[in-house]
Amino acid sequence: MMNCFFRSLLAAAMAATFALPAFAQAPIVIMFSHVVATDTPKGHAAEFFKKKAEELTHGRVKVEVYANSTLYKDKEETEALQLGAVQMLAPSLAKFGPMGVREFEVFDLPYLFDNYDDLHKVTQGPIGRMLLDKLDAKGVKGLAYWDNGFKSFSANTPLKTPADFKGLKMRIQSSRVLESQMRSLGSVPQVLAFSKVYQALQTGVVDGTENPISNFYTQNMHEVQKYLTLTEHGYLGYAVIANKKFWDGLPTDIRRQLDEALQQTTEFANQIAKMENDKALENVRKSGKTQIYTPTAAERLAFKKVMIKTHADMESRIGKDLIQSIYKETGFDPGKL
Numbered sequence: 374m375m376n377c378f379f380r381s382l383l384a385a386a387m388a389a390t391f392a393l394p395a396f397a398q399a400p401i402v403i404m405f406s407h408v409v410a411t412d413t414p415k416g417h418a419a420e421f422f423k424k425k426a427e428e429l430t431h432g433r434v435k436v437e438v439y440a441n442s443t444l445y446k447d448k449e450e451t452e453a454l455q456l457g458a459v460q461m462l463a464p465s466l467a468k469f470g471p472m473g474v475r476e477f478e479v480f481d482l483p484y485l486f487d488n489y490d491d492l493h494k495v496t497q498g499p500i501g502r503m504l505l506d507k508l509d510a511k512g513v514k515g516l517a518y519w520d521n522g523f524k525s526f527s528a529n530t531p532l533k534t535p536a537d538f539k540g541l542k543m544r545i546q547s548s549r550v551l552e553s554q555m556r557s558l559g560s561v562p563q564v565l566a567f568s569k570v571y572q573a574l575q576t577g578v579v580d581g582t583e584n585p586i587s588n589f590y591t592q593n594m595h596e597v598q599k600y601l602t603l604t605e606h607g608y609l610g611y612a613v614i615a616n617k618k619f620w621d622g623l624p625t626d627i628r629r630q631l632d633e634a635l636q637q638t639t640e641f642a643n644q645i646a647k648m649e650n651d652k653a654l655e656n657v658r659k660s661g662k663t664q665i666y667t668p669t670a671a672e673r674l675a676f677k678k679v680m681i682k683t684h685a686d687m688e689s690r691i692g693k694d695l696i697q698s699i700y701k702e703t704g705f706d707p708g709k710l
């Protein structure tokens with residue numbers, strides 16, 4: 374008969390046997406923070422990534438998605454990533470200036486891309502890769518580009534010509550290029566975190582803003598903006614990034630599975646982006662709260678002629694060579710307006 378001592382020894386040994394694998398298999402947690410609503414291109418992409426990452430790693434990775442600035446707001450989130458308080462983000466390309474990588478602001482140049490195809494020549498090609506690699510020096514791993522779409526202007530007064538912008542306070546993201554773009558129209562740019570925009574529009578802290586329609590609609594901006602002009606004058610998209618130390622320290626097989634999850638997510642994200650923006654526009658239309666105006670070809674040209682000035686003005690900030698290499702890739706010629 375087993376005495377008490379041996380029984381407890383056996384129990385302890387069994388507990389250790391069962392506890393050990395459970396401990397060894399504790400999942401790696403990726404906190405993924407972002408600032409937009411779930412029902413947007415980025416929101417859906419983050420959820421898709423969570424699903425794929427958990428599936429492909431067979432639960433060895435757990436992704437926690439924090440949407441709508443619930444964890445961090447714009448500037449805080451990049452700082453949190455560098456400190457390792459979150460592991461992944463997908464900030465808009467306009468938000469890398471404060472991190473010291475100004476070249477990403479090239480994507481903010483108005484009218485640089487006519488459509489998604491031209492844009493993908495850059496984001497899916499060597500220029501896009503070269504830009505992501507610049508993040509290494511900041512302790513950040515650049516992983517992929519996810520699309521949102523083309524921005525339109527809104528305000529509480531009609532916006533049909535550049536003259537309509539004179540003196541308007543316009544909310545922008547933290548990008549010098551966007552600042553220059555707004556000044557080219559005679560408006561007064563004001564940098565505000567995305568989470569503050571609705572309230573700032575509601576209380577009149579700013580008069581107007583710019584965003585793809587999916588962001589405009591899901592933040593209820595249509596409730597506080599009477600006029601929306603479909604200028605589609607500039608691109609807004611995202612760089613998916615990770616804390617470099619975290620990413621490089623992942624077991625090789627897990628990193629490979631996450632790379633695969635990301636690749637599938639990028640395809641998904643770039644497939645749904647336009648659809649999500651079209652759907653949001655339809656919803657704004659149905660709400661009846663904002664008048665939607667589609668500019669004529671002549672009106673578009675008038676906007677373009679004024680805003681294109683930003684390209685030359687921003688050469689010294691983002692690099693003439695970089696701008697020229699993108700023109701070459703897309704065939705854009707600012708001289709031919």
Ligand code: LMR
Binds near residue numbers: 409465521546566
């Ligand atoms: C904004 O701040 O206007 C957008 O960049 C938010 C986002 O992440 O789409």
